[in-house]
Amino acid sequence: MRKTLQRTLAAGLLALAAHGAVPSFASAADNQQFIPLATYRVGAYASSGIPWWAGEIDYFRYINEVEGGVNGVKLVWQECETEWNTDRIVECYERFKGGLDGAPTAFFFTHSTPASYALMEKGAADHIPLIDGAGGRTESTDGSVFPYAFPLLLNYYGQASVGINYIAQREGGFDKLKGKKIVTVYHDSAYGRETQAPMKLLAEKYGFENIQIPVADPGNEQSAQWRQVRQVKPDWVFLRTWGVSTPVGIKTAARFGIPVDRLIGDVWAGSEADVIPAGAAAKGYQALAPFPGGDGFEIHKRLRQSILDAGKSDLKDPSYFGKVYYNIGLINAAIAVEALRTGQKHFGNRPLNGEETRWAFEHLDIDAARLKAIGFEGLLPPLKLSCADHEGGGAARVQQWDGQKWVLVTDWLQADRATLRPLIEVKSAAYAKEKGISPRDCAAEH
CATH class of the missing domain: 3.40.50.2300 (Response regulator)
Structure with a gap:
């Protein structure tokens, strides 16, 4: 029965893969990391969403196909079309917070400040990190009160x-x-x-x-x-x-x-x-x-050779390559992948759950040398997070x-x-008082 169910799920996922929803290798497996994508490719904000998600997916595909995954762990993803509607983003979160076909969910890209607000308590209760680069609830910079919310880069x-x-x-x-x-x-x-x-x-x-x-x-x-x-x-x-x-x-x-x-x-x-x-x-x-435009960075050369020229890009219009929203997708995906690498160094080269990924983000340190190695020099500033600091960069x-x-x-x-x-800290303390939260002692955790 279990094998039959797995074959059925795999067939369904492969059918979705033909439409770019998930990578073609998605199936029941023990060595895959699931990433839900609450996309908005249609509606009033599609002009932003289409290149954004293409950038994320192109980078994840590059990691899988060129680097063999994150230390051998392949990334799988599934889209929910939300039209940037907060209720639909919350529905997507609820649908996929438990993972997909045995692959655990490491984190959830809200990519929407209203959705970050709406999911704040759910993410904390479920131990799922909410990632909203240059967005989200600003006081969630204080990780002592908001362990599972990350307004990365520049709040x-x-x-x-x-x-x-x-x-x-x-x-x-x-x-x-x-x-x-x-x-x-x-x-x-x-x-x-x-x-x-x-x-x-x-x-x-x-x-x-x-x-x-x-x-x-x-x-x-x-x-x-x-x-x-x-x-x-x-x-x-x-x-x-x-x-x-x-x-x-x-x-x-x-x-x-x-x-x-x-x-x-x-x-x-x-x-x-x-x-x-x-x-x-x-x-x-x-x-x-904080997400500069341009296609002359080293990562673009690598993607052009391995993804675009190979006909594997999620972009339907190649003119969007290197545009601001495409680069936003690249940067968010790269930060997520580097967090997974950080977590694997501590927990082992395997898929991570939400709690482990929270630890990984709080120990993320992308320095100048690492930026150069992954091809993001000039496109992303150095980024170092901690328990107390969920923003990390603070520059543009x-x-x-x-x-x-x-x-x-x-x-x-x-x-x-x-x-x-x-x-x-005044705003985070007010939130903690309102919700009855006892802040973590970040100094003790490090």
């Missing part, structure tokens, strides 16, 4: 800080920020509101005027907001939008006479999908880039749209983590 507070640091660089020093008017036009959601607290703190520290203007989802009409911006006469504007609200924001800003080179998009308002629909109005637009570059492509205009800019950390 929202860090994004606010890097943006202010860049403005200070452009203005000639932090002392030049005093009296400046800095407007944040933000998506009126948990994601968009995440930077309000750090911007208030940074405004108090540097003396600039902090003006916040919301845009309701989906943001197809923004005349009222940009009329308000024009009345303010800002020195700089942060665009913290998402999806269609970004190109609409760029075009409307231009219509109201706001200089495009005074607009700075955050991480989720800085892709080709954000600027190409805005046309000529986007030329000169800048954005934070700034890129500018020249009308055809993104051009990097800075090296890595570091967030002011020392200033931001007390604010994070």
Whole structure:
């Protein structure tokens, strides 16, 4: 009976593989690591999701086919189409948290701040790490209270800080920020509101005027907001939008006479999908880039040779290769694979469960030498996590749209983590009190 069931499951998975849902070798086996993918290839956010998931899948396929898996452990994955709908992402999590066909689930990519909020308690109860690079709930940076949530690379507070640091660089020093008017036009959601607290703190520290203007989802009409911006006469504007609200924001800003080179998009308002629909109005637009665009990095050479040129890429349109969202997928996949390697060094070269993968992420240390070895030098900054620090990096570059492509205009800019950390700890302590959580003693664990 068991063999019959395994053959049936294998046949079903192989049929899905023909459509790119799982790798062709997926079957009942003891040496496979399962990765659920809550994708959004259709709907309002498909222009972001299609290249994002292609980047992740291409890297996982590269690891399997070129490197033979992670120390011999093959990666298998299954997609759930969610249209970036929080309820559907939660359904995907519930469906796959127990693994697939005997392969355990190591972690869950939420890739959605609302979903990270919705799954916070479930992930902790199930001991499944929730991974949301440059997103998620900012206070989950504090792993003593949030053991199973990882807002990797650059949390929202860090994004606010890097943006202010860049403005200070452009203005000639932090002392030049005093009296400046800095407007944040933000998506009126948990994601968009995440930077309000750090911007208030940074405004108090540097003396600039902090003006916040919301845009309701989906943001197809923004005349009222940009009329308000024009009345303010800002020195700089942060665009913290998402999806269609970004190109609409760029075009409307231009219509109201706001200089495009005074607009700075955050991480989720800085892709080709954000600027190409805005046309000529986007030329000169800048954005934070913990995930830089470009296909000239070493990993792209390796992928082109082994995956794209071999006809094995998940990309249906090769022109997306090296675009920002494709690279976001690559970077997230690479960090996950390096975490699995870290866990295997401790637990053995075998599939890991969620608890073991939590330990692995908290001991992850991707230094400059390792970045070079895996082909991500310049594409990803060094990343070191711990029990107390689930962000790790806290840096981004700034890129500018020249009308055809993104051009990097800075090296890595570091967030002011020392200033931001007390604010994070206040919020994490409040969460712990609300939920009756006793924080871990991270010093004792190390």
